[in-house]
Amino acid sequence: MVQLDDLDRAILRLLKEDARLTISEIAERLNRPESTVHFRIKKLQERGIIDRYTIVLGEALRPKAVALVYIQVETPIIEDFLEKYINHIMKTLSILPNVLAVARSTKDSLVALVGEENEEKLNKFIDETIRVLPTLKRVEVIPLTELVKGGDVIGFLVRV
Amino acid sequence: MVQLDDLDRAILRLLKEDARLTISEIAERLNRPESTVHFRIKKLQERGIIDRYTIVLGEALRPKAVALVYIQVETPIIEDFLEKYINHIMKTLSILPNVLAVARSTKDSLVALVGEENEEKLNKFIDETIRVLPTLKRVEVIPLTELVKGGDVIGFLVRV
DNA sequence: TATGAAAGACATCATGT
DNA sequence: ACATGATGTCTTTCATA
Numbered sequence: 001m002v003q004l005d006d007l008d009r010a011i012l013r014l015l016k017e018d019a020r021l022t023i024s025e026i027a028e029r030l031n032r033p034e035s036t037v038h039f040r041i042k043k044l045q046e047r048g049i050i051d052r053y054t055i056v057l058g059e060a061l062r063p064k065a066v067a068l069v070y071i072q073v074e075t076p077i078i079e080d081f082l083e084k085y086i087n088h089i090m091k092t093l094s095i096l097p098n099v100l101a102v103a104r105s106t107k108d109s110l111v112a113l114v115g116e117e118n119e120e121k122l123n124k125f126i127d128e129t130i131r132v133l134p135t136l137k138r139v140e141v142i143p144l145t146e147l148v149k150g151g152d153v154i155g156f157l158v159r160v
Numbered sequence: 161m162v163q164l165d166d167l168d169r170a171i172l173r174l175l176k177e178d179a180r181l182t183i184s185e186i187a188e189r190l191n192r193p194e195s196t197v198h199f200r201i202k203k204l205q206e207r208g209i210i211d212r213y214t215i216v217l218g219e220a221l222r223p224k225a226v227a228l229v230y231i232q233v234e235t236p237i238i239e240d241f242l243e244k245y246i247n248h249i250m251k252t253l254s255i256l257p258n259v260l261a262v263a264r265s266t267k268d269s270l271v272a273l274v275g276e277e278n279e280e281k282l283n284k285f286i287d288e289t290i291r292v293l294p295t296l297k298r299v300e301v302i303p304l305t306e307l308v309k310g311g312d313v314i315g316f317l318v319r320v
Numbered sequence: 321t322a323t324g325a326a327a328g329a330c331a332t333c334a335t336g337t
Numbered sequence: 338a339c340a341t342g343a344t345g346t347c348t349t350t351c352a353t354a
Contacts, residue, residue, distance in 0.1 A: 019213035051218035053179035101310030150261030
């Protein structure tokens with residue numbers, strides 16, 4: 001369904017590294033004419049393969065302590081309530097600036113990626129904002145001490 | 161330590177949404193001269209606050225089924241071995257294209273974000289590549305069914 | 321640090337091979 | 338897919354406040 005040839009992939013890889021490369025620079029590196037590179041990029045954008053261009057923020061603005069928080073809620077008698085309650089928690093967490101990402105997991109659980117300046121503040125946040133939520137069955141905190149792959153994902157997620 | 165004024169933040173927010181906005185467009189939206197906006201962006205880059213420019217890949221290239229895999233290894237007698245073994249696992253996983261991110265957690269655990277076309281392939285991958293690793297104490301799979309905040313993080317992480 | 325103006329570089333598009 | 342050229346826009350630099 002998604003047809004990409006070597007040139008498309010090469011262009012995407014270069015833009016992923018540095019989206020500010022000029023068409024002429026890309027053309028030179030790949031030994032292709034500028035007009036071709038321009039045409040390909042235009043198509044990649046139109047096809048939605050390039051979704052958007054963005055910046056990654058540097059260390060200075062990234063939280064130093066991050067953790068995944070797995071939240072499982074108590075299963076009520078009425079299942080419809082569970083759905084609404086989980087959605088409510090997710091929306092509530094999403095608003096907070098130190099909640100970098102929120103994802104639904106199973107029927108009765110969700111995960112949040114949280115960040116703070118340091119460990120103490122992070123734990124304080126988890127204790128005072130998450131653990132206090134009513135009718136939780138389980139809260140599992142998975143600290144992330146070192147990012148090996150996807151190392152700058154925090155710089156991508158953090159807001160200013 | 162990081163001094164950002166309102167103008168800096170406004171510029172960063174705009175670039176985060178769309179890093180291809182021209183200086184003149186940004187200048188117009190913020191009612192500032194182009195040269196000022198140019199100067200600020202230059203400084204933000206020099207200070208490393210803007211780390212880099214990149215693209216987010218669209219739905220077509222994103223894995224449809226993603227999950228966090230929490231991996232805890234058996235603690236051996238010799239602690240030095242634990243360290244080396246965990247590093248080895250992390251490096252091994254990092255090479256794989258459907259492993260989107262890898263992070264160290266505690267002394268004896270790590271987390272991987274894995275993605276595949278569909279659920280079956282994802283489970284197959286986890287079973288055949290992760291669960292088979294020797295001396296694991298616990299493997300916890302947390303499927304991510306819906307990303308509420310940070311929704312395009314997969315498009316940021318995925319490689320071509 | 322901020323600004324205005326000027327010069328050069330660039331993307332974009334049309335046309336044709 | 339590639340080449341070329343024309344056009345308007347953008348970035349970058351610099352002098353000045």
